[in-house]
Structures are given as C-alpha cells and as structure tokens.
Amino acid sequence: MVLCMFKGEQSVISRLEENSPILSDAYVSFTVETPLLSERQRHELNPLIIKICSATSLPNTPVPIEELKRLCVPTYCKYKFHNFPAHQTHGQIHGTHVYFKDVNVILTGTMKPGELQRYLRGPPLEIEVHDRDRKMEDKKKPCLLGEDQVDEKLAEVRLLACKTTICNSSMENEVWHPHGVAKVSLTDLLLGKKYLNISAPIHSCSSPNTAALNKQDKNKKMKSLDACSPLPMGHYLQSDSLLKVRVEIAVPLRMHAETDDAEVTDCPYGCIIYIFDYKNSSLLRDLVEEITEINAKALQLDCYSLHKIRMALATLKLEGTLEKASELDIVTGFHLLDGASHLFVLEGLKDKAIKRLWDRHFERSYRHEDGQLEILYNSQLSFRQRLYTDLEAIFYHFRLCKPLFSIVKQPLLYVRGTVPWACFQALSRLSYLCLSKKLRDVIQGDLLPSAEMITALSQEYGVPFTDEDLFNQKPPLLSFSSDDYVPLGSVSREKKVVYSSLDNKNEKYMQWKKEIADKISSERNHIGANIDAVCQLKGKRKKLQLEAFRISPADGKSVYNYSSQSLNSAELAKKHLRQEMAKEPKTRFTYCHEYLSATFDPVDVAAACKEAFAKSKSMWLSPDGFVVPGFKSSIESNLHPWMPDEARVEELREKWQENALYANMEPVLSRGRWSWDKRHVDFELYKKPPELSMTAAPLT
Incomplete structure (x- = not known):
C-alpha cells in the first residue's frame, strides 16, 4: 500500500491480511510530511497507477464456491505491463464477488521516448483472474517404474502422447491452471484522459499448446497431474463476470501523442x-x-x-x-x-x-x-x-x-x-x-x-x-501502341517483318484488336473522368478549418476545475466564449456542426433564469405597496373554485325523476314484426306502403 504515495497521498494505513498465531489483528500506518515525488519528478517519471478494484459475478459452475475454497488457493490476479516484471495481487477469499485492494505503480518515464505510445496503441492489457488454482503439495510420493501413467508412453516415439502431461515452459515447478482473462484497453490515455474506470468482461483462457514442443523442449521436466488434475474451466461468459479496473496517470499524455512515432x-x-x-x-x-x-x-x-x-x-x-x-x-x-x-x-x-x-x-x-x-x-x-x-x-x-x-x-x-x-x-x-x-x-x-x-x-x-x-491473366510481353494502328484506306510503304503465331487462336492479337476497337468506337467521357478523379481524391481534400476558441489559464494563477464559485475555470471559459460570440450576434457557435444539441448557448441560462425570477418577484409589489382586494365574508372566502353557475344550481334543485330520459332512447319508427302474409312489405320499402283498410266504427 506504500505505492499509493506515488499518487500524492501523504498517509497510508494497511491491515494485516494473513492470519498469524501470534497476532490477532494489526494495523500499520505510513505518513510523510511532504509528497513522495516532487512536481519535477512527477513530470519526469509520470507514474501510471493500475488499481484492480473487484471481480464480480464469478462463476459458481461447474465447481461450486465451497469446493473452490477447499481445493484451491485464494483468488488472485496477475498481469504483465510491457517489459516490466509481472505483477501479482494478494490472494482473497473465494466468492462470487471478490474485492481487491491492489495498487501497482509503473514509472512510465523510464521507458524510451515513444515506447509508451506504441504499447498503448497495441493489443490490450491482459489480466489473468486465477480463481481455481489447485493447492499443490510440495512432497511427492515416489513411485516405482511402471506405476505412473506416463511410464506407459515411454516406448512411443512421440513424447507428448499422454494428455495428462503439461509442459513447464517457464519454471520447473510451475503448472498450468485454468483461469479467466480480462482484456483492458488503455488507448484512451492517448486522448489526454487522466483517469479510466474500466469494466472488462472476463472470458476463458486458451489451453496450453502441449503439441508445439521443439527439440530443445524435450529435455524439460514434465509434471504429471494424475493425482491432482486441473479443475474444469469456469463458465465466465454465462455468469457475466466483470473485472473492474481503475487506471490513473500523473501527467496526461499529449493530445497529439500519435505523432510521437514519427519523431522517434x-x-x-x-x-x-x-x-x-x-x-x-x-x-x-x-x-x-x-x-x-x-x-x-x-x-x-x-x-x-x-x-x-x-x-x-x-x-x-x-x-x-x-x-x-x-x-x-x-x-x-x-x-x-x-x-x-x-x-x-x-x-x-x-x-x-x-x-x-x-x-x-x-x-x-x-x-x-x-x-x-x-x-x-x-x-x-x-x-x-x-x-x-x-x-x-x-x-x-x-x-x-x-x-x-x-x-x-x-x-x-x-x-x-x-x-x-x-x-x-x-x-x-x-x-x-x-x-x-x-x-x-x-x-x-x-x-x-x-x-x-x-x-x-x-x-x-x-x-x-x-x-x-x-x-497469366494479362501477359505484358507484347505492347501495342496507338501509333502502330493503320486506319482503313491508308497504305503503309514501310516494310515490317511480322511474326504471327501458328496457334489456332492468337490471344495477344485478339486482345490488341479489342483495345483498338474500343478506342475507335467510344470517345472519352470527360465528365465521368472528372467525377472519378474527384471521388478518388476526396480522401486527400483538406477539411474546412473552423474557427475554434481555446482558453488557457494564466501563468502563476491557480486553476479551479471543480469549484462551485465564480473561480471555476470552466465557467470563466464559457464567459470568455460568450464575450467573443457577442461580437457576432447573428451567428451561432457549436461544438459539432452535425448535431443541433451541441450548439453553445449564447447566454448564461442559469444567470438568465435568476434574472427573470428576480424581475417576476419585483412585480409582486405595486409602486404603492401591497394591494388589498377588500373584505370578504367567510362564505365568500371558503367558496369552492369549481363552484357551478347559478343556472346549474337551480337545475340541480329540481325533483329527480327516475328513468326520465329513457324515453329519448326509443326508436322513432315502430319496429314491430309483420305477419307472415305481409312479410313482403319489408322488401318493398322503395314503394309507398298501401293504406291499411279501416273498418267502419260500429253504430251504437
């Protein structure tokens, strides 16, 4: 944790991570009066700080967490930055969410000029997440010849016939274990960024290439894993495992760091x-x-x-x-x-x-x-x-x-x-x-x-x-020019020796004849040629250089990037921009001319809102002071704002009649059923219906 002082911290507290039979718990504190690196050293060494925060959603399948705790060493991360020594974190207790407090400081100023930029533009940084490394016993039980599984393959020609044998490519006692790999891209540092918070997905690593041994590797020591074979690979992608990393650099790289290669x-x-x-x-x-x-x-x-x-x-x-x-x-x-x-x-x-x-x-x-x-x-x-x-x-x-x-x-x-x-x-x-x-x-x-x-x-x-x-597609052995072509009707007096081929089909002559025919029949399309030339050169055309305002802090003055007061450097820069924009009131300025939302506000919106609110508040008082509308009774004061008008009130006071409006819903015409002998009247509606015979009233 002392490496945190390279970030500018003056006090660091660390706790005992491993169990001790003598101490139950311990805290260690380091404090310095002045920063560990001076301002000049920070610019020269430019420390790059890589902090591994946590690994979340680690797989619980195919091996559960309880088995990993029993069979494997604590979870740790390992990576190698360029030519610096490999860095390994402290082991943490197994779980689906593992939190690391690991800080690694890399002094990038010790690298050659331009080497850091080339490395950042290259492949991403690979961080290995080892959560299933088996506990290896130091003592190995000796066995007689013929009892080991590898002894069965001694008579074969191929050295790597046994699938349970893994080559030690770097150390004699090192054994490969399945693990996860997270690829962290650091190219954003070339854009001038100072902090990067990255959540990289964890995926399975590739198995070692045991069949790619040369003759020099045949004498290397092999380690048999019959007693403690590697655990199966974890399901990192199915579990959506993520590795959270924070990267900080003391001095931001130049915005035009891409041109460093040309200068080296x-x-x-x-x-x-x-x-x-x-x-x-x-x-x-x-x-x-x-x-x-x-x-x-x-x-x-x-x-x-x-x-x-x-x-x-x-x-x-x-x-x-x-x-x-x-x-x-x-x-x-x-x-x-x-x-x-x-x-x-x-x-x-x-x-x-x-x-x-x-x-x-x-x-x-x-x-x-x-x-x-x-x-x-x-x-x-x-x-x-x-x-x-x-x-x-x-x-x-x-x-x-x-x-x-x-x-x-x-x-x-x-x-x-x-x-x-x-x-x-x-x-x-x-x-x-x-x-x-x-x-x-x-x-x-x-x-x-x-x-x-x-x-x-x-x-x-x-x-x-x-x-x-x-x-073979277009032989350049013979070339015919337009000067060799003789138009029809003209005679050439110059004697030339012509060597003709004896083949049934002369490919060279047919190709030359086709070119001459195309040259005679078709004229050159100058408009199309100009269009093609413009399309080919559009990548080399210079883009329109738009006017841009840049504000730099004055020498010797402090910069307040996150201040909420009037000394905020961002607000001062915006104020300067508005002053420049006020010189051209009919022009609008934008961060990106392709998007309307990127247009810069010509006025300070917050100040304008405050001014409008103050103006509205000033209108609350008349020149003579408060205006009193007069005395109101308690009934008028408590009158409901949605009170209906007097006509509606009178209507509501009338006596209620049940189903009084149902008569309005009856049809105007009678829709009774006709008798069977008069059913045809329904289909002759375009005719005037006959008058029904009315019987005379009986005399009484």
Whole structure:
C-alpha cells in the first residue's frame, strides 16, 4: 500500500491480511510530511497507477464456491505491463464477488521516448483472474517404474502422447491452471484522459499448446497431474463476470501523442496492406513490378534483366547482418493469393519504400468492375523492427489450395489438434485482417501473423506457386501502341517483318484488336473522368478549418476545475466564449456542426433564469405597496373554485325523476314484426306502403 504515495497521498494505513498465531489483528500506518515525488519528478517519471478494484459475478459452475475454497488457493490476479516484471495481487477469499485492494505503480518515464505510445496503441492489457488454482503439495510420493501413467508412453516415439502431461515452459515447478482473462484497453490515455474506470468482461483462457514442443523442449521436466488434475474451466461468459479496473496517470499524455512515432529515430519502419480482388490483374502487375523495382534498386540488381532479378529475389534471404542495417531500403512481407483475392502485407522504411508505394496511388486506377479494393495505411504508425525477415525470401509469395473464407468455415479446423497451433493462428488472424478497415485496428487487435505462422500456413494449405500465377491473366510481353494502328484506306510503304503465331487462336492479337476497337468506337467521357478523379481524391481534400476558441489559464494563477464559485475555470471559459460570440450576434457557435444539441448557448441560462425570477418577484409589489382586494365574508372566502353557475344550481334543485330520459332512447319508427302474409312489405320499402283498410266504427 506504500505505492499509493506515488499518487500524492501523504498517509497510508494497511491491515494485516494473513492470519498469524501470534497476532490477532494489526494495523500499520505510513505518513510523510511532504509528497513522495516532487512536481519535477512527477513530470519526469509520470507514474501510471493500475488499481484492480473487484471481480464480480464469478462463476459458481461447474465447481461450486465451497469446493473452490477447499481445493484451491485464494483468488488472485496477475498481469504483465510491457517489459516490466509481472505483477501479482494478494490472494482473497473465494466468492462470487471478490474485492481487491491492489495498487501497482509503473514509472512510465523510464521507458524510451515513444515506447509508451506504441504499447498503448497495441493489443490490450491482459489480466489473468486465477480463481481455481489447485493447492499443490510440495512432497511427492515416489513411485516405482511402471506405476505412473506416463511410464506407459515411454516406448512411443512421440513424447507428448499422454494428455495428462503439461509442459513447464517457464519454471520447473510451475503448472498450468485454468483461469479467466480480462482484456483492458488503455488507448484512451492517448486522448489526454487522466483517469479510466474500466469494466472488462472476463472470458476463458486458451489451453496450453502441449503439441508445439521443439527439440530443445524435450529435455524439460514434465509434471504429471494424475493425482491432482486441473479443475474444469469456469463458465465466465454465462455468469457475466466483470473485472473492474481503475487506471490513473500523473501527467496526461499529449493530445497529439500519435505523432510521437514519427519523431522517434529508433522506429524507422512502416507498414501498408493491400486487399483486392483476384481478377484485378492490372493492379497485381503494377504492384509486383513496383516492389521488384524497389528491391532491385536497393540491392543493386537493377542492371540485370527482369527475369534474373525475379530469380535472385526469390532465392535471396535476409541475414542477420542485413537485418540490422535499418538504412537498407527494401520491401519485405508476404503475398497471399487464394483464387478469390490477393493480400499484400508490406513493410519497409516508412519515409522511403512505404511512402513511395503510397504515393503511387494505385486506387486511382480502380474501377467498379474490378471488385474489392482496400488499402490500409497510416503514416503516424511506425515500428522498431521488421516482422517478416525469417521467411524463405525477401518478399514471400504463396498460394492456398482453397479460398481463405472457405477454409475458416470448415468445422474440423476448430477441433484441437487438427492443424498446428501456428497455422490456426495464421488463418484466424488473416480472416479478421481481411475484414478490417483501418491499420490502427489491425495493430491494436494483434492481427498481423508472425513469420512462423505464415510458414506453417504455407506448409499446411499451400500449393506449388509459379510465375504464371502472377502474370497469366494479362501477359505484358507484347505492347501495342496507338501509333502502330493503320486506319482503313491508308497504305503503309514501310516494310515490317511480322511474326504471327501458328496457334489456332492468337490471344495477344485478339486482345490488341479489342483495345483498338474500343478506342475507335467510344470517345472519352470527360465528365465521368472528372467525377472519378474527384471521388478518388476526396480522401486527400483538406477539411474546412473552423474557427475554434481555446482558453488557457494564466501563468502563476491557480486553476479551479471543480469549484462551485465564480473561480471555476470552466465557467470563466464559457464567459470568455460568450464575450467573443457577442461580437457576432447573428451567428451561432457549436461544438459539432452535425448535431443541433451541441450548439453553445449564447447566454448564461442559469444567470438568465435568476434574472427573470428576480424581475417576476419585483412585480409582486405595486409602486404603492401591497394591494388589498377588500373584505370578504367567510362564505365568500371558503367558496369552492369549481363552484357551478347559478343556472346549474337551480337545475340541480329540481325533483329527480327516475328513468326520465329513457324515453329519448326509443326508436322513432315502430319496429314491430309483420305477419307472415305481409312479410313482403319489408322488401318493398322503395314503394309507398298501401293504406291499411279501416273498418267502419260500429253504430251504437
């Protein structure tokens, strides 16, 4: 808890957490007279404080909490921030809600310039929640040869045939246990925020890859878990488990911290990704030729023919000495084609090769019928080293046997052990990479596969790759210009030697003839060309720079961010804005011109309400003082405000007649039933009914 003093606190109290046979309870207090870090040290070291508050809704299934208390060690969290040592919290009692009072301080000022920004833009921080680590006994009962389950597999060739054996990758006595993982994103710190309150969902961790051992790992010690096998994984997602974390930084990062990479000299590399349709042969040819030209010039191979250059680049592999030379202006990476699309992941010097590829603007030649085209690039992102120097060639081409989207849809792919772990990771990352729209999302999601993953993918799903896969759709061997075309009716006196092909169908001649016919029959649509040019350049157009007011506190004066008095810096800033707005009374200002609710109030609403209330209150008195309406009797004073008028009162005083209004509800015409012999009268209503014969009255 002493680490809390790095936040500026001068007093810290801690309680004894573990049971002691000597002490029943104990409190320890640390107090300093002045802050532990001076203002200068706070700016230089810039401590980053990560506080794990609680883990809520931990799963009670498939193992109940009572069993976890009996079989497992107390619940704790563990994580590793960049290159700093791994941090582990104190154990807490098992339960569905576990509260931690853990504070970890990281001095970010000790990191290299720009390294913190690159780490925050990368994958999120993974915090492990260990709530089911079994208690391991130090004493192991010896057993004779043949009694252990692992002894049955000694005669087999494979070392890892037993499923109950787990490799110790880091320590000899360390055993893997199932746990939960919460991914905490810290990218909001790059926006200038000082505090982050994050509630990250907890999900299950991935099982260890026991089949990914190399020859050096065969001599490592194995630990059998037959007597105390790991507990089953908890149902974190079904229980909606959350990990609450608070992150604080002493000095907020600059608002333009994204540009730090461009200023750091030890990050000279950049990255650009091209994703386009398989049938877009023109873009494929132009891109491959540009990459070949860059690499040939950097390796001084541009004096040879194109065929020899391709053969040399296909067999040349970067060595350790060349890898360290950051000034070597070559393009490395890989090219994946699967029959449905092309994927280029290119890396090189950000200010030379990568900038040259971006300045070519291959998207300008894009047509709608060419299919998909995505170019992921960000000039503000830079990297310290190359990722793909260990591939078989400087620029590695490989082809998949099936389209990538059809491979990832196969159910057997997700059965553990069907494909190597590196191959599965490559398929998973590349499938998400093809759906991304920004390079920043690719870097933050850790979607770039490693060289080992690309090699494993090529070995599992790759098919033989030839040069025809790059240049078979539109061969650039012969080029016909418009000057070679002779219009009909004209005779050329120049003798030329024509070499015609003996094939039944000359593809080159048919393609040339089609281009000439299209050039003659159709004229260029200048309006459509201008529209396409504007659409292609709309990303480079400069946005309208709107006038913005910025208020900064005066030097030497205190800033009251949360004051309720007139010294509140926010209120003073709003007052200054209203003074500037008053110069243009017919203009309205807004925080965002796309939303009406973001319009800034031209007047102080609270002050206007107070002024209106004071004006209304001042009207309560007349110039002569209070106005008395006069004397009222007790009957008039107690008169009900909803008293009916006198006419209604007189009507209510009349005598009540029961069912007096029911006579108004009777029908006007008689609806009695006709006799059977006169039933036809009902259907002849359009006629005048005959007069009923009236019998004469008897004489009396």
